[in-house]
Amino acid sequence: MARMTMIEAIQNAHDVAMERDASVVVFGEDVGYFGGVFRCTAGLQKKYGSHRCFDAPINESGIVGAAIGMAAYGFKPVVEIQFADYMYPAYDQIVSEAARIRHRSNGDFTCPLVIRMPTGGGIFGGQTHSQSPEALLTHVSGLKVVIPSNPRDAKGLLTAAIEDPDPVIVLEPKRLYNGPFDGHYDRPIAAWKKHPLGEVDDGHFTTPLGKAAIYRPGSDLTVLTYGTMVYVAEAAAHETGIDAEIIDLRTLLPLDMGAIEASVARTGRCVIIHEATRTSGFGAELSAVVQELCFYALEAPVTRVCGWDTPYPHAQEWAYFPGPDRVAAAFRAVMEA
Amino acid sequence: MTDLPLSLYVPEPACRPGGEPDFSDFEVPKAGAIRRPAIDEAPENMRDMAFSIVRVLNRKGEAVGPWAGSLTEDELKAGLRDMMTLRHFDDRMLKAQRQGKTSFYAQHLGEEAVACAFRRALEDGDMNFPTYRQAGLLIAGGYPLETMMNQIFSNARDPLEGRQLPIFYSSKDHGFFTISGNLGTQFIQAVGWAMASAISGDTRIAAGWIGDGSTSESDFHAAMVFASTYKAPVVLNVVNNQWAISTFQGMARGNAGTFAARGHGFGIPAIRVDGNDFLAVHAVARWAAARARAGHGPTLIEHVTYRAGAHSTSDDPGAYRIKHEFDAWPLGDPVARLKEHLVTLGIWSDERHIQADAEILDEVKAAQKAAEASGTMISGPAPSPRSMFEGVYAEMPDHLQRQRQEAGY
Ligand SMILES: Cc1ncc(C[n+]2csc(CCOP(=O)(O)OP(=O)(O)O)c2C)c(N)n1
Numbered sequence: 001m002a003r004m005t006m007i008e009a010i011q012n013a014h015d016v017a018m019e020r021d022a023s024v025v026v027f028g029e030d031v032g033y034f035g036g037v038f039r040c041t042a043g044l045q046k047k048y049g050s051h052r053c054f055d056a057p058i059n060e061s062g063i064v065g066a067a068i069g070m071a072a073y074g075f076k077p078v079v080e081i082q083f084a085d086y087m088y089p090a091y092d093q094i095v096s097e098a099a100r101i102r103h104r105s106n107g108d109f110t111c112p113l114v115i116r117m118p119t120g121g122g123i124f125g126g127q128t129h130s131q132s133p134e135a136l137l138t139h140v141s142g143l144k145v146v147i148p149s150n151p152r153d154a155k156g157l158l159t160a161a162i163e164d165p166d167p168v169i170v171l172e173p174k175r176l177y178n179g180p181f182d183g184h185y186d187r188p189i190a191a192w193k194k195h196p197l198g199e200v201d202d203g204h205f206t207t208p209l210g211k212a213a214i215y216r217p218g219s220d221l222t223v224l225t226y227g228t229m230v231y232v233a234e235a236a237a238h239e240t241g242i243d244a245e246i247i248d249l250r251t252l253l254p255l256d257m258g259a260i261e262a263s264v265a266r267t268g269r270c271v272i273i274h275e276a277t278r279t280s281g282f283g284a285e286l287s288a289v290v291q292e293l294c295f296y297a298l299e300a301p302v303t304r305v306c307g308w309d310t311p312y313p314h315a316q317e318w319a320y321f322p323g324p325d326r327v328a329a330a331f332r333a334v335m336e337a
Numbered sequence: 338m339t340d341l342p343l344s345l346y347v348p349e350p351a352c353r354p355g356g357e358p359d360f361s362d363f364e365v366p367k368a369g370a371i372r373r374p375a376i377d378e379a380p381e382n383m384r385d386m387a388f389s390i391v392r393v394l395n396r397k398g399e400a401v402g403p404w405a406g407s408l409t410e411d412e413l414k415a416g417l418r419d420m421m422t423l424r425h426f427d428d429r430m431l432k433a434q435r436q437g438k439t440s441f442y443a444q445h446l447g448e449e450a451v452a453c454a455f456r457r458a459l460e461d462g463d464m465n466f467p468t469y470r471q472a473g474l475l476i477a478g479g480y481p482l483e484t485m486m487n488q489i490f491s492n493a494r495d496p497l498e499g500r501q502l503p504i505f506y507s508s509k510d511h512g513f514f515t516i517s518g519n520l521g522t523q524f525i526q527a528v529g530w531a532m533a534s535a536i537s538g539d540t541r542i543a544a545g546w547i548g549d550g551s552t553s554e555s556d557f558h559a560a561m562v563f564a565s566t567y568k569a570p571v572v573l574n575v576v577n578n579q580w581a582i583s584t585f586q587g588m589a590r591g592n593a594g595t596f597a598a599r600g601h602g603f604g605i606p607a608i609r610v611d612g613n614d615f616l617a618v619h620a621v622a623r624w625a626a627a628r629a630r631a632g633h634g635p636t637l638i639e640h641v642t643y644r645a646g647a648h649s650t651s652d653d654p655g656a657y658r659i660k661h662e663f664d665a666w667p668l669g670d671p672v673a674r675l676k677e678h679l680v681t682l683g684i685w686s687d688e689r690h691i692q693a694d695a696e697i698l699d700e701v702k703a704a705q706k707a708a709e710a711s712g713t714m715i716s717g718p719a720p721s722p723r724s725m726f727e728g729v730y731a732e733m734p735d736h737l738q739r740q741r742q743e744a745g746y
Contacts, residue, residue: 033353034583034657050347055584057553057591058520086519089555124440126502128518279736308740310725314440315491315499315714319722319744 004200005192007177009151010040010116013158014078016204018048024162025070026053028063028080028116036080038118038177060090064115068098071113076162084117084171085131098167099142114161115169119147120228120275121321122175126314132227132276132307137169138253138285144209145253147171149230150180150197153250156207164209173227181228182235183323212256214263218245221269221334224260224286226250229273229322236327242335244271252282260286261293268299269334275321278306300337305330350585354658358665365667368395368614369402376628380606387597387607390641393616398677404620410684412457416615417675417685419456419477420449421694424672425701426472426482427646430489433705434650438713439489439503443469447645447663448578450615450671453477455574458622459512459544466514466527467546469504470576480511482704491719492712498724521547521554524573528563531571531629542570542629550581552596553589561637565603568634572625573605575637576612578644583657600637612642613668615675641668722746 004012017024026041032055035042044053056063060081067077081087087094094115101111121130137145144166148154154172161168175181179191192198215230220243223233230248237244245263249256264270270290272283283304290302305322313320351359371391374383393405400406408416427444434442445452452473459465465474475485487494489503497507507515514530517523527545534541547557552575564571575596579586590596600607606628610621618640625636645663647654654660679685712718723746726737733741 029581030583032347037582037651050349051345054347055588057589058550058581058584059553059555061555062553088519126441126505126518127500128502278740308725308744309737310729311500313500313722313725314502315495315720316722316725319746320725 001199001201003193003198004151005178005198006148006151006154006172007039009155009200010158010172011042011044012200013155013162014041014044015047017078017159017162018044018052020204021076023074024052024076024078026078027056029056029058029082031055031080037082038174040116041080060086061093064090064093064098067113067115068093068101068111071111072101072109076112076114078114078116078162081115081117083125083129084119084133085128087115087117087133091136094137094143094169095140099140102166103142110165111167112165113167114158115167116158117169117171118174118177119171120173120175121312121317122181122228124314124317125312127311130312130317132171132274134171134252134276135280135282138282142167143253144168144251145171146209146251147173147227148250149173149176149215149227149248150195151192152197152200153207153213155200156205157209157250159204160206160209163206168209171227175228180231183232184235185318207250210251210254210256212250212259213248214245214259215248216244216246218243219267220244221271221331222247222263222267223271223273224249224290225273226252227275229275232322232324232327233273235324236331239324240328240331242331244331255289257289257293260289264290264294265297268297270294270298270302271327271330271334272302272304273306273322273327275307277309278304279309281306300334303330303334348587348591350587350658352659352662354655354660356659358659358662360665360667363667366390366392368392369405371402371404373403373624376624376631377633378606380600380604383606384601387600387609387639388594390609390611391617391621392611392614393620394614394674394678398674398681400616400678404617407620407623408457408616410682413615413675413679414684416453416457416477416619417672417679418693418697419453419473420615420672420675421697422482422701423449423453423473423476425698426476426485429701429705430486431650433489433713437715438709439491440714441503441650442489443504443649444646445470445473447666447670448576448612448642449473450618450675451576451612451640451642454615454618455544455622458619458626460541462512462541463544464512464514464527464530464541465544465546466523466530467516468523468548468551469516470548471546472504472506475506475508475511475513478511478513480508480513482701483707486705486708487711490708490711490713492708493718493720494708494711495720499720500725520551521556523547524560525556525563527573528560528569528571531569532563532567535567535570540630542572542626544572544574546574546576548581549575549577549579549586549596550584550589552599561599561603561605564635565605568632570629570632571635572622572629573635573637575639576642577639578642580644580648580654580658582648582652595639597637597639605635605637607637607639609639609641611668612640613671613674615671616678643668
């Protein structure tokens with residue numbers, strides 16, 4: 001057991017997987033010699049050589065397309081898209097190819113690959129280094145989509161993703177790489193080294209895909225969220241004194257409907273929080289699921305707190321994504337309804 | 338059948354930290370040695386130009402050969418001033434970033450000549466589709482330094498109202514297309530702009546810009562296909578500064594001899610030029626612009642230079658390349674080389690240089706002071722968050738109006 005940042009946990013997951021399985025190869029822009037601009041693949045090339053961890057030309061479509069070919073050969077490629085914003089050039093390969101190969105070939109070919117991408121804002125990345133494209137990925141049949149909120153899950157989910165027989169997208173909230181984030185820019189951020197979820201088991205373990213976690217048990221209302229917004233929800237619960245049950249979904253596709261239903265049926269109230277743009281965002285899916293499964297238990301309308309329907313504004317990040325104030329206001333409104 | 342096992346080839350740079358700089362494979366042709374084809378020369382008759390390097394300034398600071406003489410003495414002096422301004426600008430903004438006054442900065446150190454000289458070969462009204470490393474186009478085009486800094490500081494007078502990253506400038510009036518963070522997308526857009534100009538019977542041309550690393554993006558190839566198919570009036574510039582963050586240029590170039598050679602498969606004439614030679618860049622740019630304007634179609638220019646600074650303020654180049662590699666770079670420092678040329682011509686001196694340097698620094702400082710009076714990331718007036726809801730569409734739809742009100746702006 002060691003205390004790690006999320007970056008170190010991700011690096012460690014790669015290391016353990018490469019050590020156990022010679023078919024795991026890792027590549028992407030700057031991931032080889034340099035170890036990635038966020039250092040998530042640091043040391044891998046040195047340890048495993050440049051046949052198993054290497055730099056790629058700057059061509060996202062090429063990175064994913066080549067990974068698909070390697071997966072078809074029998075490898076388990078783990079590729080990094082340097083920022084989630086740069087998955088769009090690879091979108092066709094992800095959506096029309098990786099996601100469908102098993103289905104269209106009736107199992108003749110499969111596509112066990114992992115695509116990692118740093119996601120979300122809060123680091124002054126502007127319009128093209130801050131996006132949260134989960135809704136564009138969860139709409140695609142054949143993919144699995146996960147998003148960890150802490151180092152322990154980051155390692156467990158990535159390991160499970162690597163071992164999964166189908167394509168898995170791992171969205172890594174880069175705002176959480178070095179420590180949790182509660183949405184206050186005027187308060188220091190705790191380091192993972194001091195956080196219980198920064199404690200990561202050594203060696204091999206997996207966090208099952210498709211299973212949510214109860215981040216904070218509570219009885220007043222249910223929060224459905226993931227990634228950075230887990231901590232914003234926690235800050236709002238503190239600020240309002242409302243006993244919110246925070247469900248960290250961890251996997252968005254396939255979704256843990258059982259965990260959602262059990263919690264909302266008990267609390268009768270539901271607030272959905274995500275940083276991505278609101279319209280047609282993943283919150284819309286969550287809201288529909290809650291309405292379908294828990295309609296008769298609901299005591300208030302299901303409420304969403306999301307990023308605004310605007311491109312990510314460089315200088316206005318703190319006004320753009322949900323902060324504790326907006327979430328607290330939603331908590332209060334839902335309790336009063 | 339052979340039972341020899343296969344092996345994957347992964348390119349490696351000649352040197353890495355801990356080693357010695359090694360440019361032994363890099364051939365530097367003599368200044369003045371490369372011919373100057375006519376602007377209507379057929380691409381197949383000038384394939385050699387993609388493997389040599391057009392150079393004008395020799396070791397003694399003299400301008401020699403068929404590409405010399407494209408600039409007047411006043412233009413040369415103005416060019417030196419532009420490069421020195423850019424260098425001071427970079428230096429001040431880098432420091433401002435370290436002081437927390439802006440979130441991000443990327444400098445041009447070592448490659449100032451490329452954009453500054455190129456801009457002098459364009460006419461007002463032509464359109465550049467630049468990357469974040471062509472601020473020289475704006476400076477040489479007379480765009481106010483203070484306005485650039487307002488954007489860098491995301492302050493109340495930022496023309497883009499805090500929406501864009503610092504250095505992602507936009508100015509239609511100055512022929513500078515809005516910058517995207519998504520690499521390579523602008524290259525094909527430049528071709529589209531040029532096609533529209535041709536369809537309209539206009540006289541204006543476009544220039545596309547891309548880094549060596551980004552030439553591996555699919556949009557680079559899309560641009561080459563369209564430019565070649567329609568003989569678009571566009572100049573396609575690859576700035577080969579040797580590095581794409583930590584990735585050396587060989588990774589994008591693959592086994593092609595040069596980036597310029599990529600033009601051959603498309604029938605696009607391609608020229609390599611010494612990007613640290615202000616005169617050479619200008620002469621080649623003027624040649625390509627004249628070719629485009631005369632209806633002879635696109636040109637691919639590879640500017641051979643070196644990124645002497647970090648990739649950006651988020652980067653530590655010491656982790657992947659030799660610290661003093663730039664000192665060994667065979668094409669030298671573009672500012673020092675042009676200065677020497679002016680001294681050789683007898684129109685400049687060390688004293689005047691020192692004096693000009695001080696004047697330029699004062700100018701840059703004054704612009705910074707004025708910009709900071711309008712605010713920085715950490716102090717002073719900022720654009721209203723209201724602006725994030727504006728300009729998403731020409732007219733704000735109801736749902737955005739509701740969200741703006743909910744946000745309280
Ligand atoms: C589509 C896309 N992929 C990746 C990135 C991340 N990125 C930003 S700059 C850069 C390197 C670009 O290198 P090069 O094209 O050589 O230009 P230079 O920075 O050297 O001027 C990378 C990989 C990006 N901005 N866009």
